[in-house]
Amino acid sequence: MFLGIFLIGIVSAIGEVSYCCEKTIGGAWCQNALEEQCSIEIDPFTNTPYKKVPASCEATSYCKLGTCISEGDCMENTPERRCDKELGGYWEGKDADEIPQCKLGCCLIGDQAAFVTQTRCKKLSAVYGLQTNFRTDLTNELVCIASTMSDVKGACVYEEDFSKTCQFITKKECSELNAGNGTEFYEGVLCSAETLGTDCGPSKETTCVDGRDEVFFTDSCGNLANIYDSSKINDKEYWTNVYGGGESCNPFSSNANSVSCGNCDYYLGSTCKDYKLAGKKATYGNNICKDLSCKYEGENYEHGETWCADSNGVSKSLPGSRYFRLVCYNGEVSVEPCADFRQETCIQSDIDGFKTAACRVNMWQDCSAQEEEKDCENIDRRDCEWKEGKCVPSNAPGFNFWETGGDAESICSIASRTCVIKYEKKLGGDKECVENCECLDASWEERQNEVCISVGDCGEKPNYLGYKGF
């Protein structure tokens, strides 16, 4: 298929010499274009006109593509000219995976992680005032993010204004508090623990924490406590020791809109939000696990579901029709159009009622070149079907038939068919059809039109809004 496309590209270029424009008149850098589209302005850096030569940009030195390295970030497919040295850029004429500085690893910054280069990791660590912790053994972004382990927190007890108070922080933070000799740290213990004898105790307040999905209790001093569970509001043990998500109420469930449990899970469809945003109030506190599912055209979709839209005329591949993918995240549905002219179709799968969809390239281009039904309907290679002895696209593509220079006419002509009917003259002067008589049947014309409209925006059909063509 791509060979075919490539050949078309070369043929089309014949007669019009393509130039490599360092800059086009529209402001794009390093483009293969017609000479008149190259900028004739003076390059302020060199005081000479922007370069152009009748060659492909890949063959020129000034538009050779490489990798631009800046603050540890590596950007491939970049011309050297755009990698500004004055702004700290450094260009190499290689792919990023051939450059040691571009090797990615896991940068652990406190209780967060980023999959970046070592240089970027150093920069990020400096921003947060932390020591660089760069791990090259974690070579996958997901594993990296999953590996984040927050330092174990606990009750940091100290004296303030002649009373014993507490902060729920890490051991390191506690030692940096400089709160005097009496400071003590109790790992895995909450500030509300009665045994500590501080002025902090249980409360009925809750909070949301940046980077976490769950609703947390806070103690009377405002410190973070365990995950909100209304049944544990008076449970001394629950206000003494730290419990993880798996040990808290109703784990492995979204707990969306639950008035009693704040063990929310983003991947299961809920996250901590203020009750005013969620539309429902928990038994205690102002926060709740907000339901992230969506309602669209009367149907419910789970958070994270994607599905193909039932858009106008797309099932019949009418001119102007287009595939769309719909995405439900955080209670909002967003519309993602697939490529226009039905050059992409939307495909959808359903596992236990959870829909996943994607825009995928419509592989119609070499249908007309298939002569065997078996080859035509090889779905691994192409999206075609066998109709009336011809191989036609399963999803007819669209054409810009209203513009001159398009290829609608040449593609539609593939479906053109001439039927020569032979008659024999009888003795009495009557004619009798003897060859291709089926062409006289009205259904033959219908069938041929069927093939014609299957090729693309050809033949007689209304557009996606129902307006008839002329």
Next chain:
Amino acid sequence: MEKKKGQVTIFIIIGILIIVLGILIYAFYPQIKTTFGFEADNPSAFIQECLEEKIVNDLDMLSLQGGSLEPEHYILYENEKVEYLCYTNEYYKTCVVQQPMLKNHIEAEIKESIQERVTECFDNLEKNYLGKNYGVELREGGVEIELLPKRVIVTSNRSLILTKDGTEIYDSFEVIVHNNIYELVSVANSILKWETNLGDSETTTYMNYYHDLKVEKKKQTDGSTVYILTDRNNGNKFQFASRSIAWPPGYGTDNIVTTSE
């Protein structure tokens, strides 16, 4: 008697109107505010107040226009000039990165845009303190912009020495604006890497990683894609365009196309 009463009423109404007008001018014209009214208890606060609005406005504009205040090569999307950060005018080909150092470019754009305002603010600061009988010594210095996680820091390296009863020395001035452009630019760079290699990207990947991020992908008829990144918590936005592995109508025999040129 009634005539007199009527006159008094008119005077009261005119008086109220003048006061309301004065309040409105004070509230909506920061330049007037800084020249006449802003109390410079602290020179750092004065500069923060004086520059913040300009920086916020610039950031808003940069965010909607793909990181440039005056985009040169753009697609018009919902009346906004959205700059192409990666582009090819051909079909079936991956894009050429147009802005590989996006963060640095945005920093440079802000720096250039606020130069005049910085000078204005320091002039006003000087006038303000001279008016209060301070001895003012202001030394020139450059401006540095840094996009950082959750904030943008503008550092003016002008130094200020104030003398009255004692001496106060300020070596530099920092203006901090809370904005998530750093995070959004990082995501934009990641999307661009996908665009340069595959001509497309998967929006849900980013929304799975970053729970408060909304990524929208709007494919246009000419094969361009407009990406809109939104922080759901504060509404901060960053939108940019890319054209990579574009598919033509039909076979696309007219291989070289021109878009927005």
